[in-house]
Amino acid sequence: MLSTLPAHTASAALCWRRTFAGDAAQARTVRRFVSCLLAGRPCLDDAVLAVDELVVNALRHTKSGQDGGSFTVEIRFVGDFVAVSVADQGGPCEPSARDAAMTDESGRGLRTISLTAESWGWHGNDRGRTVTAVFAAGGMT
Secondary structure, three states: OOOOOOOOOOOOEEEEEEEEEEEOHHHHHHHHHHHHHOOOOOOOOHHHHHHHHHHHHHHOOHHHOOOEEEEEEEEEEEEEEEEEEEOOOOOOOOOOOOOOOOOOOOOHHHHHHHHHEEEEEEEEEEEEEEEEEEEEEOOOO
16 A cells, blocks of 8 residues: 555655664654654644554564664655654565454554544555655644
8 A cells, every 4th residue: 555645735845754773762752753843733643643653563563673673754744734654674564454353452553543644555565664644734723
């Protein structure tokens, strides 16, 4: 599945990218990074929730969570939208938004993103993958 921003949007005016060590403690730093960049935007809470889920997935399900692993977070403003992406070092499974059973302790993250984002998707393979969620950027509040 490939997520694309709407075709009518112009080239990105603003883009930030940062690479983090593949350590669960970095999730807090990522949330702070995204919160600072999206401060005052209506999409802030949904975008922070999404990036947290994408980071956790990268650490749990890909080589990014192994010793020496890393992942990269990118925030890109394109027109009226903001794309939140996490690039990992690949793994054996493809990301999918599944319906978890009520008794499942995990497995709801990508489904939640699919319900809160304008769109989401991924591209890549077992050597590296990028998962992106797109939100309406909205004006400053």
